[in-house]
Amino acid sequence: MGYYKNFKSKVLALLLILFISVIAILNLLAADRSFSESENRMLEQLPHFSLKTLVSGDFTADFEKYVSDQFVFRDFWIGAKTDTDRLMGKKMSNGVYLGTNGYLIQDVISPAEEDLKEKIEAIHAFDQATPYMQKYVMLAPTAAALYQDKLPKYAVIGDQEAYLNKVKQWLHPNIRFIDVFPSLYAERDQPIFYQTDHHWTTQGAYVAYLELCRQMGLTPQNEEEFNIQQVTDEFYGSLYSKSGFRHVQPDRLELHLPKDQERYTVTYVDEEKTADSLYAMEQLQRKDKYAVFLNGNHARIHIKTANPNGRKLLVVKDSYANSLIPFLLKHFSEIDVVDLRYYEEDLASFANDQGIQNMLLLYNANTFFEDPSIKNVTE
Incomplete structure (x- = not known):
């Protein structure tokens, strides 16, 4: 019994590593997008690196935004997250309420x-x-x-x-x-x-x-x-x-x-x-x-x-x-x-x-x- 449990854990760990590796490779290969049609906004581009921006923390902050905006299949993950939140009863996302009859209402x-x-x-x-x-x-x-x-x-x-x-x-x-x-x-x-x-x-x-x-x-x-x-x-x-x-x-x-x-x-x-x-x-x-x-x-x-x-x-x-x-x-x-x-x-x-x-x-x-x-x- 312990053998099968240990085997199952190893398989799940390998699948997780494989999934992370595939996503990482796709992120490296995918071309950067400048605009998101679904979000209707300009997306963050790769920030310019310099010692000054690194020391000030600006490069790290901008790079984090860049990775988030350019993450592969970003639109899918956003939709999946909000769908999950909705199933769990969550009625607010990014400052927008989901009102009655699907009415979307921006917070004041x-x-x-x-x-x-x-x-x-x-x-x-x-x-x-x-x-x-x-x-x-x-x-x-x-x-x-x-x-x-x-x-x-x-x-x-x-x-x-x-x-x-x-x-x-x-x-x-x-x-x-x-x-x-x-x-x-x-x-x-x-x-x-x-x-x-x-x-x-x-x-x-x-x-x-x-x-x-x-x-x-x-x-x-x-x-x-x-x-x-x-x-x-x-x-x-x-x-x-x-x-x-x-x-x-x-x-x-x-x-x-x-x-x-x-x-x-x-x-x-x-x-x-x-x-x-x-x-x-x-x-x-x-x-x-x-x-x-x-x-x-x-x-x-x-x-x-x-x-x-x-x-x-x-x-x-x-x-x-x-x-x-x-x-x-x-x-x-x-x-x-x-x-x-x-x-x-x-x-x-x-x-x-x-x-x-x-x-x-x-x-x-x-x-x-x-x-x-x-x-x-x-x-």
């Missing part, structure tokens, strides 16, 4: 109060540098704040609405805070957020657009003025990629196309490219289908419309704005769209030189709380 980011105050101070400094421009700030709540009933039992999330109210209180009275929380909450039974992506849907962006028009004194376009067109029903978004949760239903992606379309020109300034549409339909053939709006994120985009009223708008934004901007074409002659994560010039000087009358700062709450780039608004 709770900001450090001092960091939040620094961002408000940066906005105030920009306001002082551009005194002739009316400012509007819209921070969109995320699905976690609106769909707490869809979260798993015992899920603990931060109070996003409370932090949004702090921003509202700390902003100078001459900067108008556009609170879209009540409007979105009233429509929460409608598909205003994707189930596999962190963005609001075009329907959600339209709800926010109506509130923006009310605050800016604009006459909004009725939904009857649009052809609502479904362009794909196979959209697996950022939360699907980030969480690793599989076996969930894909999203539908719809566009609100105006029935009386007018000509306009879209210029991607840094790329020196122009287009006659805000929609990059070729992106629907790729993983990140949300990039159909404005062809993704760019440092600056200039939009020249057919509206002769001479009104100019500056939109400082994250990707939430990409699906809302098409609704604004009817109201302005020119719209400049700036993403501070990529824009490196003096924004105040640009706004003053161009004679821009209105500015909309539009972020989702998580990005505003987490991303430091808003502090660059005064640089």
Whole structure:
């Protein structure tokens, strides 16, 4: 009996050694990947070695990230792990909750109060540098704040609405805070957020657009003025990629196309490219289908419309704005769209030189709380 037990242990040990050896060889032979389609992000590349980076610990840390990102069959192992976690009842992976009916919901980011105050101070400094421009700030709540009933039992999330109210209180009275929380909450039974992506849907962006028009004194376009067109029903978004949760239903992606379309020109300034549409339909053939709006994120985009009223708008934004901007074409002659994560010039000087009358700062709450780039608004 002892002989067979010892033999079995040796066989298992040999199989384990064989498995590890095969994986190690495959890792050495496999070509490095630069981009992960399933995770929708750039992958870590082999770091440059130097004595300085070795001593500082940077090389070791970067090499660990590189090995993790380039590990052979990485996508399979991620899926296997989350499937196992799901069978064991785990409802959270990489900051994403698996909610009811396969709804993926990103956790709420709770900001450090001092960091939040620094961002408000940066906005105030920009306001002082551009005194002739009316400012509007819209921070969109995320699905976690609106769909707490869809979260798993015992899920603990931060109070996003409370932090949004702090921003509202700390902003100078001459900067108008556009609170879209009540409007979105009233429509929460409608598909205003994707189930596999962190963005609001075009329907959600339209709800926010109506509130923006009310605050800016604009006459909004009725939904009857649009052809609502479904362009794909196979959209697996950022939360699907980030969480690793599989076996969930894909999203539908719809566009609100105006029935009386007018000509306009879209210029991607840094790329020196122009287009006659805000929609990059070729992106629907790729993983990140949300990039159909404005062809993704760019440092600056200039939009020249057919509206002769001479009104100019500056939109400082994250990707939430990409699906809302098409609704604004009817109201302005020119719209400049700036993403501070990529824009490196003096924004105040640009706004003053161009004679821009209105500015909309539009972020989702998580990005505003987490991303430091808003502090660059005064640089």
